[in-house]
Every structure is written in C-alpha cells, then in structure tokens.
Amino acid sequence: MTDKKGKLPLILDGDPGHDDAIAWLLAEASRRTDGICDIRAVTTVGGNVSLDKTTYNALRVCTLLGIEAPIAAGAPHPLTADLMVAPSVHGESGLDGPALPEPDRDLSDLTAVELMAKVIRDSEDKVTIVSTGPMTNTATLLLAHPELKSNIEQISLMGGGLGFGNWTPAAEFNILVDPEAADIVFRSGVPLIMAGLDVTERALLEPDDFERIRDVKNPVSDIVWQWLEFFYKFHKKLGYEGAPMHDPCAVMALIHPEIFTFEDYYVQVETGGEYCRGATVADRRRVMDKAPNAKCIMNLNRDAFADYIFEGVRAYG
Ligand code: RIB
Ligand code: CA
Numbered sequence: 585m586t587d588k589k590g591k592l593p594l595i596l597d598g599d600p601g602h603d604d605a606i607a608w609l610l611a612e613a614s615r616r617t618d619g620i621c622d623i624r625a626v627t628t629v630g631g632n633v634s635l636d637k638t639t640y641n642a643l644r645v646c647t648l649l650g651i652e653a654p655i656a657a658g659a660p661h662p663l664t665a666d667l668m669v670a671p672s673v674h675g676e677s678g679l680d681g682p683a684l685p686e687p688d689r690d691l692s693d694l695t696a697v698e699l700m701a702k703v704i705r706d707s708e709d710k711v712t713i714v715s716t717g718p719m720t721n722t723a724t725l726l727l728a729h730p731e732l733k734s735n736i737e738q739i740s741l742m743g744g745g746l747g748f749g750n751w752t753p754a755a756e757f758n759i760l761v762d763p764e765a766a767d768i769v770f771r772s773g774v775p776l777i778m779a780g781l782d783v784t785e786r787a788l789l790e791p792d793d794f795e796r797i798r799d800v801k802n803p804v805s806d807i808v809w810q811w812l813e814f815f816y817k818f819h820k821k822l823g824y825e826g827a828p829m830h831d832p833c834a835v836m837a838l839i840h841p842e843i844f845t846f847e848d849y850y851v852q853v854e855t856g857g858e859y860c861r862g863a864t865v866a867d868r869r870r871v872m873d874k875a876p877n878a879k880c881i882m883n884l885n886r887d888a889f890a891d892y893i894f895e896g897v898r899a900y901g
Contacts, residue, residue, distance in 0.1 A: 591622035592838060593707050593737075595700055597658070598831065599631030599717030600641040601674055602681070602815040605649075606808065606893065607716050607742075607831035612649045613896035614839045621839065623653045624703045624711065627696035630667045631717035631761055633678030635660040638717070641679045643687035648807060649900075655689070658696025659720035662762035670757060673818050681814035682807045696721045701729045710737035712838065715769075716831035718758050719743070723765035726772050738775040742834040744851070744864030745781030746880060755862030756781050759853060763862045767853040770864075776878040778851065779833035780864060783844065783881040787833050788826030791816070793890045797897050804900035829893065836889060837881055843888040848876035 594611055598604035614621040626646055628639040639657040646655055661667040674680065692699050700721065704711045713736060715722055722739060725732070743758040743766060751757040759766045770776065789812055798809035816827040837844055849866040857863070866880060 592620050593622050593624050593709055593711045595625045595627065595703055595711060595713045596623060597627045597629065597696070597713060597715050597717065597721050599629050599633070599638045600645050600679055601632040601638070601717065601831065602679060602811045603829055603831040604716045605645045605679065605811065606829060607714065607835045608645060608651065609649055609804065609808065610832055610835040610839065610893065610896045611714065612651050613899035617899050618839070623651055624707065625653050625699050626651060626655045627658050627700060627721050628655070629658045629696070629717045629721050630660050630669070631758065632670050632674045633676070634667065634669060637678045639691065641677070643689065643691065644684040647685045647688045648804065654692040654699060656692040656694050656696045656699035659724065662718060662720055663723060663764045665762065668761050675814070682810040684807065697725050697728060700725045701732060704732045704735050707735060710735050712737045713739045714834050714838070715739055715741040715743070716834055718761035719765040719769050720762045723768040726768060726774070733772065733774055736774050738777060739769060740777040740779070740834045740838055741769070742779045742784060742831045744778060746864065746866045746868065747782055749863065750781055752859070752862065754854070754860040756864070759864055760862030763853055763855045767855050770851055770853050770877055777834070777837050778864070778878040778880045779830070779837060780880060783884055784830040784833050785828050786886060787829040787884055787889055788824065788886065789829055789890055789893065790826035793826070793894065796894055800898055800901065802901045805897045808897050829889070832893060833881060833884070836892060840888070840892055843885040843892070844881050845883045846879045847882050849878055849880050850874040850876050851878045851880065
C-alpha cells in the first residue's frame, strides 16, 4: 500500500553486496521516475562481509546512486551465533570489482535500530522494510519496539527457499547467518513478502543483459555492468547461465508485483537441527491449522525483470 502521496516509505536494510546495491538502485530509480519508493533510511548489517565493510560499501553505494537518506550501522554479528561471511561470492571488500566513489556523507549518530525506530515512529504512513541481508537489525527492532509493529506495512525480504538452500542443502545464506533473528521476524505477525531462492535463482541477468547495461554509458551503468560481471564469475563456475539477482527481487516485488507469482504459506524457521538449521519450512499442503504468515514469491517473468533493471539503470542518464 502506498501512502496518500502515492509513495511507498522504505527502510533499506542490507549487507552490500553486489545484489543489495542493485536492489537499492531499483528503489532509488523508482523514486526518481515513477515516484513510488520513498527511501527514509539505509541500515547495514554484518553478512556478506563484516559490518565495517558492509557499512563502508553502503556509504559508497548511496553516494554513487544519490540516495539522500540517513545511513546507520547495525548489528556486527547475529543475535546468538558467530558471524558467517561470504567473501568467496562478493570478494574481500564485499563489493569487489569497479572502483567506487568515496563517501560524500557521514554515518548517522544513531544505531540502525534507533534510526529504524525513529523513521517508523515519525512516519505518517506505514513503512515498508526491505531486508536483503541477515535479519538481525529487524528482529532487534521488533523485540525492542513491539509497539511500532502497527506502523510497519510489511517486510519484503530476500531470504530462505522452500525447496533448497544455497549455503547448506537446507538453508539460504541470509537466514542461515541468523536463524534466531529470522524466526523472530517470521513469528512477528508483520506481513511478509518472501523472495526466496525459488524465485531469485530464476531472476538471472545474463551476459546479453550486462552488455545492454554497459551500452547505456552513464556513470551508474559503467559500474553496474562490472558488478554483474564480477558477481557472475562465482556463479558461472557453479553452472549458472547468469547472475542471480537475489536482493533486487525484494524491491521489484514492491514496484512491479505483476511480473511475479505468489503463494501464501505458513513458514517456520528451523533454528535447531544438525542438517537443517536455517531452513525455511513452508506448510505447502496446509496440514497445520495455521494462517499463512508470508507471501512467498514462486516465479517471475524474467525478461520483464531484466527490462525493469535496465530501465532503472537508464534512469541515471
Ligand atoms: O543468498 C543470497 C543472499 O546472500 C543475498 O542477499 C546476497 O547479497 C547474500 O547476502
Ligand atoms: Ca544481501
């Protein structure tokens, strides 16, 4: 739902990360073109790499994209577990590849949870949280400020998978890094849109798409096509035909839901288990007497998805 002015107030919480950065590009391009997204805050979490690196990356990405919202650093590690990072996928910096501009702004003096709470408390209209990393900040916000749930429209999250994992056979990385946080979010009662691997592994940008973006030749497209090339390197070795745009699905589902298919399921997060910790277990046959807690994205029109990312990059012309 958008507010009275047709805008969708957003908090972007992530661990940039090449695909987090492209998700944030989509949100900012939407603000500049169709006026749907209204980015109120950017918050960072340890995940792909350590918090200091994801926060430095967030400052640089927001500088590159011209995102004017305040930026606050969040949780350096999960609620109970040690931090697990993924430099093999995103590089040691978490955003390896092209050189990026140095930050043109300072971090907020607030913590991520303090900034999230302030934005939600002060907003006339319900706020949507876009979560594209481990959900430690969002879980902490929900535990510390349960009274603010009524002013959260939804949480659109990239995480989990109903059929398989990508870090273990059962678990997707964002959930596996902090299953306790994910469990709190899935039990919270806040409406959820879940962009799991079921759809994100189909949301592939292919080399032809990289070239199309490269040929746009604006300051942002010059960076994005190189991010895609870098991100594809890891995935090509695994047999992917393109770069899976995991995190952009969580934003695209808000601005172009028509290109996706959804199923409402009751989803639980496994926090124990020897083999299945971090699994997102959906009651697909509805054998439990539980109302669905998540709109799970199951499929997409890939060509339309790629076109909208291309249009987002062109918006910086
Ligand atoms: O499993 C994919 C997720 O892990 C994405 O959010 C990516 O950025 C990494 O954080
Ligand atoms: Ca991410």
